[in-house]
Amino acid sequence: MRIAIVHDELMRRGGAEQVVMTMLKAFPSADVFTLAYNPEGTYPEYRDVDIKTSKLQFLSKSVKWMQRLFFPFGIIAMKNVKVHNYDVVLISNTHCAKYVNIDDRAKVFIYTYTPFRLAWNPSSYSQYTESKGLSRFVFDKVISLLKKIDKKAAQRGDYFIGMTKETAQRIRDAYGVKDIKIIPPDVKTRNFHVSDKPKDYYLLVSRLEYYKKADLAIEAFNERGAKLIVVGNGTKEAELKAMANENIEFKKGLSAKELMELYANCKALIFPQHEDYGITPLEANASGRPVIAYGMGGVLETMIPYEGIANKATAIFFKDQTKESLLEAIGLFETLDFNSNFIRAHAEKFDETVFVAELRKFINEKYQLKSIY
CATH class of the missing domain: 3.40.50 (Rossmann fold)
Structure with a gap:
C-alpha cells in the first residue's frame, strides 16, 4: 500500500x-x-x-x-x-x-x-x-x-x-x-515528566493570535499580580507585550527540553480560548499539571473537570470568557490539591x-x- x-x-x-x-x-x-x-x-x-x-x-x-x-x-x-x-x-x-x-x-x-x-x-x-x-x-x-x-x-x-x-x-x-x-x-507523553516540586508561576503556551485570547489571561494576571510565563509568538505579540505588567514574562523559540521543564514546574496551565481540540492542556496533564480552561470546545472531551473532588480531576473550567470568570477560577485553584499521578495517567489515554x-x-x-x- x-x-x-x-x-x-x-x-x-x-x-x-x-x-x-x-x-x-x-x-x-x-x-x-x-x-x-x-x-x-x-x-x-x-x-x-x-x-x-x-x-x-x-x-x-x-x-x-x-x-x-x-x-x-x-x-x-x-x-x-x-x-x-x-x-x-x-x-x-x-x-x-x-x-x-x-x-x-x-x-x-x-x-x-x-x-x-x-x-x-x-x-x-x-x-x-x-x-x-x-x-x-x-x-x-x-x-x-x-x-x-x-x-x-x-x-x-x-x-x-x-x-x-x-x-x-x-x-x-x-x-x-x-x-x-x-x-x-x-500527546507525546514520553516528552514530558512530573516534577516533585512545581514552582510559583502559571503557564500559557499558545500562538499569539486574536482568537487564542491570550489578552484575557494577561488582563487577569495584570490584576492578580501572580507570575505568568507566556510561550509563543504570532501577529499579536507586540500588542500583548505592551499591555503586560512586569509579572508577565514572554518566551519563544524554546527547545523541547526547555518547554518540558516549564510544563513540569508550573502551578497550572492557563487555557483561555475556545479551541477546536487543544493539545497544550494534554501536554500539561502529561506533566502532571492541572489546567484552568474556558469550558468550551475540545477540553470538554479531553479534560476531567473539577466537580468537588480535586484529586480525581485534571482541570478547572471557567464558564464565561471574561477576566472576572478566569480570576474566580484561579482563586478556586489556589485552595485545592490536585493529584499529579492521576493527571499524568489520564494523559496517557491520549498517547x-x-x-x-x-x-x-x-x-x-x-x-x-x-x-x-
Whole structure:
C-alpha cells in the first residue's frame, strides 16, 4: 500500500504539525506534500523527512507571506501539486491540503481539524471583525467564494476523520458529510515528566493570535499580580507585550527540553480560548499539571473537570470568557490539591501509541474494503 500524506503548510509549531509527525509514525514510508516548508519555523524532526512543496515555496519564506499570498496564489499552487500513483492519500487539513491534484486510483482520507476558519468562522479573525465599509464588502465576497471552493474540494474525500464530536459536527455542517470517524490527536507523553516540586508561576503556551485570547489571561494576571510565563509568538505579540505588567514574562523559540521543564514546574496551565481540540492542556496533564480552561470546545472531551473532588480531576473550567470568570477560577485553584499521578495517567489515554493504532486500523480496514470490490 503506497501512501502520501498531505498537510496544509509546515511553517510553524502547532498541534496539527505534531499530528503529522504521528501520522508518519503510523506510516513511516509515506511521502509528504505541503504548500510550503520552513525548517526554521516548524519542528526539527521534519529535517529528516523528504518534503515535497508547491511552487509557492519560492515566495513563501514566512507565515506572513504565506498568508498574504494564500488567496488566490496558494490555492492555485496546491491545485497544481500532483499526488499521483498512490493507493491512499491521507490529508491533514484545515485550509488548503485538500486542493491537491489526486488521481482516481487513490482512496482519500481527510483528517480535518476544523473547516477552514476564515471561510466558515471569519469572526475569529480580528481583521474581519474590525473591517468596515468597502473592506468588509470585499472580505464577504472573498469568504463567499472560499466557502464554495472549500466545500467543492472536500467532496474528493472518501472518508473523513475528526478530532472531537464538536469538530465532527462542524464538518457535517460545512461539507454535508454524514459519517465521520473520531480519532483524537495524540500527546507525546514520553516528552514530558512530573516534577516533585512545581514552582510559583502559571503557564500559557499558545500562538499569539486574536482568537487564542491570550489578552484575557494577561488582563487577569495584570490584576492578580501572580507570575505568568507566556510561550509563543504570532501577529499579536507586540500588542500583548505592551499591555503586560512586569509579572508577565514572554518566551519563544524554546527547545523541547526547555518547554518540558516549564510544563513540569508550573502551578497550572492557563487555557483561555475556545479551541477546536487543544493539545497544550494534554501536554500539561502529561506533566502532571492541572489546567484552568474556558469550558468550551475540545477540553470538554479531553479534560476531567473539577466537580468537588480535586484529586480525581485534571482541570478547572471557567464558564464565561471574561477576566472576572478566569480570576474566580484561579482563586478556586489556589485552595485545592490536585493529584499529579492521576493527571499524568489520564494523559496517557491520549498517547501517541493510541493514535497510531487507531489510525492504522481505520485506514487498513477501509483500504481492504476497497480491495474486495
